[in-house]
Amino acid sequence: MGTPLGDFVRAKRDSIQPESFGLSDRGRRRSPGLRRSDLATRAGISVEYLTRIEQGRDRNPSPAVLNALADALSLDAGERHHLRYLAKITGGTCAGRRRPAPPDREVRPTVRETLRLLEPGAAYVTNRLGDVLAYTDGFELVMGEIGLLGTGTPNLTRYVFTDPRARTVFPDWDQVADEQVFDLWLGPSAETAEWFRADLAPVAGQEFTRRLHHHLPPPPVPLRLAHPAGHELRWHREKLELRSTDAQQLVVLLPADEATAAAVERLRRRSRGLLRSVS
Structure with missing residues (x-):
């Protein structure tokens, strides 16, 4: 089962054309975008570790890994903030079993x-x-x-x-x-x-x-x-x-x-x- 963090990394990778990173088109692919191996190389992590993140089997990548992925994906400032937020809610325990208090509807x-x-x-x-x-x-x-x-x-x-x-x-x-x-x-x-x-x-x-x-x-x-x-x-x-x-x-x-x-x-x-x- 995927996680918000893994889904984001996969979606962003699929949205990138290899040519935009100076990578050659190496024939037909089963899915669009950047290859997992190319992203792993750019981020300095193993393909196996990247696979675990995308598939939701690793829920707690270190800040260094998150920064490396952000650099490798050329994320802008808003996307980097979103990446950190998704890492936080992926690694934490979000809801427990009780309904949380609703957000405050009061407007100052x-x-x-x-x-x-x-x-x-x-x-x-x-x-x-x-x-x-x-x-x-x-x-x-x-x-x-x-x-x-x-x-x-x-x-x-x-x-x-x-x-x-x-x-x-x-x-x-x-x-x-x-x-x-x-x-x-x-x-x-x-x-x-x-x-x-x-x-x-x-x-x-x-x-x-x-x-x-x-x-x-x-x-x-x-x-x-x-x-x-x-x-x-x-x-x-x-x-x-x-x-x-x-x-x-x-x-x-x-x-x-x-x-x-x-x-x-x-x-x-x-x-x-x-x-x-x-x-």
Whole structure:
């Protein structure tokens, strides 16, 4: 049985073309990417030891081995951090048998004040599980009609995998799904994330579980949203890590083109018109 660490090393190795490391193509292969022997040579470890790591039979490689693998795979700073995190949760005992305390849903007053200052922009506070903890009126204007905010505890990850509307709302559904699952490995804690994955897997199905061992971060691309009002919105996302033990982030959605900015303004005018008609 594999481990998060082993799955990541294998996935990263498979994503590398030998030519990018100056290695010659030595004929047809059964699997893509860098050969295990080539990676072992670059890292200065044996093929047998690398095999044990990838297959989950060695769960506690030393920091020196982790650094050697990071160098051999040419990991960037974010990937190196992720590698160390996966080594930590692979070598530790994650969950015990009792459900851990849920992450704190409290958003600091200063963060709520920041959201107020961002009005009428679209911004929200989330954690790595996908909980939507606080948001601006601008975010509600954009997301209120898609069904995400219809529960007392909205969660983007659960919405993406269990609400049939999500595949229509997000034209790039696979990209969004990859992003949400990747984030689960980053917190709020290994124990909480493991419980969340176990809780969601039975209802989310294969589309969720097959992504659990894809540890390569998805490429950053604009978020496309097919709004029920008939607008296609494209957003750049700025994510600001908050000082918190619960992996909270402030996410700001910025129109990626003039068409999106104009569409949002039309939504605002429509919203003001609806409010006048109700009163």
